[in-house]
Amino acid sequence: MTADNLKIRTVEVTRYVAPLREGGSLPAIAEADDGFLYVLKFRGAGQGTKALIADLIGGEIARAIGMKVPEIVFANLNEAFGRTEPDEEIQDLLRNSEGLNLGLHYLSGAITFDPAVTKLDSLLASRIVWLDALLTNVDRTARNTNMLTWHNELWLIDHGAALYFHHSWSNWKEQSEKPFAQIKDHVLLSIADEIDLADTELKSILTAEKIKSIVELVPDTWLKSDNNENADDMREVYFNFLTNRIAHSAIFVNEANHARKSFI
16 A cells, blocks of 8 residues: 555456447446446457556546546456357457456446536636646547546546557656647647646646555556566656656646647
8 A cells, every 4th residue: 555545446357248349449347246337448458458557547646636537446357257258359358358457437327528518617627638738648539538427527537548658668758748739639628728727736736755656556467468577667667757747747738728729
């Protein structure tokens, strides 16, 4: 357990309920031994454990700054699970995903956030834009908002496309100081007119200690799945990338403010 007492529960997956055929990652709704349903993200899909790491770190950073994020759990998939699955593609996915996967508490009845229907205040929008610029999250666009409305509240989901620097470890420092030009496509950018205020506010929350406590949540098995690097050394890279990016936040804040001029 970290100094901030952050802890992720581990559940055992007991039943594959239904696939969610979105993109190439083939997430699914699954039931666990605690009786709850989860949206399950598989280590054997698409970008593998890197997507799970980005989802975990991104989701917990969002939670740390006060955003509503479904509970994230480690979901263990044993080797016997899925043997009765008739779909060969899904069966292969399950076979390649034995061990720890990632689950998000399923928000039954939630609907996709529609900016034309639900209006957000500018400071909340600015916080989300700042968060996604920090995480280099390319996946919060009008085409795919990755936000849900549930019980009249906004919930953030799916940060698996964030932190794309980790697909090439060699230049993490250079990547951490890039402006993130893709922020121009953010679904909330047009109403995010308080990004400077959000910057001051959120930097005070995301201390080095807070970032360290979140990065330490990443399981060794996810970090070691693609190479033979030391897990602690790889956590250190994530920590250094994030803390250096926060220290140089003026770079991505200026980029976001510049991109907003196209809406004004």
